[in-house]
Amino acid sequence: MVSILDIIGPVMVGPSSSHTAGACRLGLIARNLVGGTPQKAHIELHGSFARTGEGHGTDKAIVGGLLGFRPDDDRLRTALDIAAGEALDYTFAKTKLGEENEVHPNSVRITVERDGRTSVMVGSSLGAGRILVNEIDGYPVEVHADLHTLLLVAEDTKGSIARITTLLADDGVNIATLRVSRRRRGGDAFMVIEVDEPPGDDVRDHIRALPWVRWARRLDKVTG
Secondary structure, eight states, X not given: OOOHHHHHOOOOSSSXXXXXXXXXXXXXXXXXXXXXXXXXXXXXXXXHHHHHHHHHTHHHHHHHHHHTOOTXXXXXXXXHHHHHHTTOEEEEEEEOOSOTTTSOXXXXXXXXXXXXXXEEEEEEEEETXXXXXXXXXXXXXXXXXXXXXXXXXXXXXXXXXHHHHHHHHHTTOOEEEEEXXXXXXXXXXXXXXXXXXXXXXXHHHHHHHSTTEEEEEEEOOOOO
């Protein structure tokens, strides 16, 4: 199915939806993982991002996303200068995240730090502003950020999914998709829950308070 967004592209600042709009949204997700503008960010560019990203404004777009700018924000043009005033210490590097036929050419690994919290995210810009995050802190995930999303790391405990879905239902939040991955049986499980309504702070805090939940993050949708 082709949407009108795929045809005309997103509203954005910059010459390329893949290199700017999508890159900005990837930065926004990385920012959300640590709860705000990171103090440090190491940005590793792969494929086309590495070869032509600077000329297309990918560096400005990712840093702008880390600062909380949306794809249509004029401040993206000067995001690298603004970062200095916001005390965001960023570095760029070129890397190879895998074989060319296995990894999307517009891909990036972003490591962010804020107040002692560190998170690592790998994602790709798919075109027309669409994105896919396929790894967070070493866990395989599938996050498009088209919907509000809850991320959880929890012990692989019986009844854990039922308890979390009940808390969301009690808060009036409808679940769109739910995916669970784990490294081994009985180890930690990584949950990605996409929801139609933004969960309130209370339900997020209730989930965090569950004794078998390691950590929980709420990601706002970043589609526009």
